[in-house]
Amino acid sequence: MLEAQRLGQGKVDEEYRIVRSDDSIRLIRDQSFPVPDGSGNIYRIAGIAEDITERRHAEQKMGKAIAALAEVGELAAMIVHEVRNPLTTVLMGLNAIRSIELPESVQERLNLSLEEAERIRNLLKEILLYAKPQALQPSELEINAFIGDTLESIRMMPAISRRIDFLPAPHPVRVLADKDKLKQVFINLVDNACQALSAESVTNADAKITWTVEPDLITNSVYIRIHNGGNPIPPETLPKLMKPFFTTKSCGTGLGLAIVKRIVDAHSGELMITSNEAEGTQVSIKFAILI
Ligand SMILES: Nc1ncnc2c1ncn2[C@@H]1O[C@H](COP(=O)(O)OP(=O)(O)OP(=O)(O)O)[C@@H](O)[C@H]1O
Numbered sequence: 001m002l003e004a005q006r007l008g009q010g011k012v013d014e015e016y017r018i019v020r021s022d023d024s025i026r027l028i029r030d031q032s033f034p035v036p037d038g039s040g041n042i043y044r045i046a047g048i049a050e051d052i053t054e055r056r057h058a059e060q061k062m063g064k065a066i067a068a069l070a071e072v073g074e075l076a077a078m079i080v081h082e083v084r085n086p087l088t089t090v091l092m093g094l095n096a097i098r099s100i101e102l103p104e105s106v107q108e109r110l111n112l113s114l115e116e117a118e119r120i121r122n123l124l125k126e127i128l129l130y131a132k133p134q135a136l137q138p139s140e141l142e143i144n145a146f147i148g149d150t151l152e153s154i155r156m157m158p159a160i161s162r163r164i165d166f167l168p169a170p171h172p173v174r175v176l177a178d179k180d181k182l183k184q185v186f187i188n189l190v191d192n193a194c195q196a197l198s199a200e201s202v203t204n205a206d207a208k209i210t211w212t213v214e215p216d217l218i219t220n221s222v223y224i225r226i227h228n229g230g231n232p233i234p235p236e237t238l239p240k241l242m243k244p245f246f247t248t249k250s251c252g253t254g255l256g257l258a259i260v261k262r263i264v265d266a267h268s269g270e271l272m273i274t275s276n277e278a279e280g281t282q283v284s285i286k287f288a289i290l291i
């Protein structure tokens with residue numbers, strides 16, 4: 001470091017090991033910066049020496065965990081792929097038998113088998129969506145117009161039975177995003193909001209969804225928020241919502257929000273959920289605005 005300073009560069013950033021008196025080895029990061037006086041002449045060198053041993057260990061551990069996760073994802077994708085083909089054959093067979101005239105009890109059993117096989121197919125589809133690395137095909141989107149278009153197709157879906165009020169930003173907001181993946185995010189979120197409003201305890205006055213786009217020009221970000229009333233999510237449940245397979249529904253797989261989180265992360269965005277009795281449940285996504 002002294003040599004570098006002597007050579008007049010002044011700015012140094014390097015790492016080295018030291019052996020302490022108890023023979024333990026520590027990793028040190030050493031940084032120094034030139035400090036100019038009022039007329040721009042460097043009159044001293046300031047320096048920081050930091051023990052980064054623990055941080056580096058944590059980074060290495062995290063790297064291994066990410067690699068292990070990628071392997072699990074790959075394995076899951078392989079299993080799904082292998083199970084899907086025979087399942088398609090089973091479904092085709094069951095559908096073919098349906099056209100035969102059968103006693104009522106057998107027909108009922110057949111329908112049940114078909115429903116269950118269909119459920120497995122959907123579960124496999126979602127596992128694959130979650131496990132697959134999120135390779136994005138980003139393009140420039142004007143978010144108000146994009147949500148307007150997405151909303152038109154969402155409103156036509158039979159599962160979406162609730163009123164949705166859309167409040168766009170007062171001016172165009174451009175972001176860089178993968179259209180198909182972003183649509184998948186919105187469908188999952190609106191689906192959740194609708195299901196939350198289907199609870200018996202929800203009164204009619206509460207039973208609507210509000211979708212807003214709020215730009216924040218100071219941080220150059222845009223917040224896309226989907227709000228619903230209904231029963232609030234208990235505070236102890238909130239941290240679990242984005243974990244794969246967490247669900248409170250008898251027919252849910254608990255992968256919806258986990259997939260949403262993976263997609264939002266892949267866009268370097270942020271996913272936030274707040275919920276309480278007074279304000280209801282709000283899921284927000286923060287994206288960078290394209291300048
Ligand atoms: N808008 C919401 N309002 C209230 N609770 C919600 C909302 N969104 C999610 N939740 C809670 O979070 C849980 C996890 O949601 P997630 O979408 O991951 O799975 P799911 O909806 O149960 O099943 P699926 O995989 O079919 O989407 C839900 O079971 C529900 O309890």
Ligand SMILES: [Mg+2]
Binds near residue numbers: 252
């Ligand atoms: Mg869901």
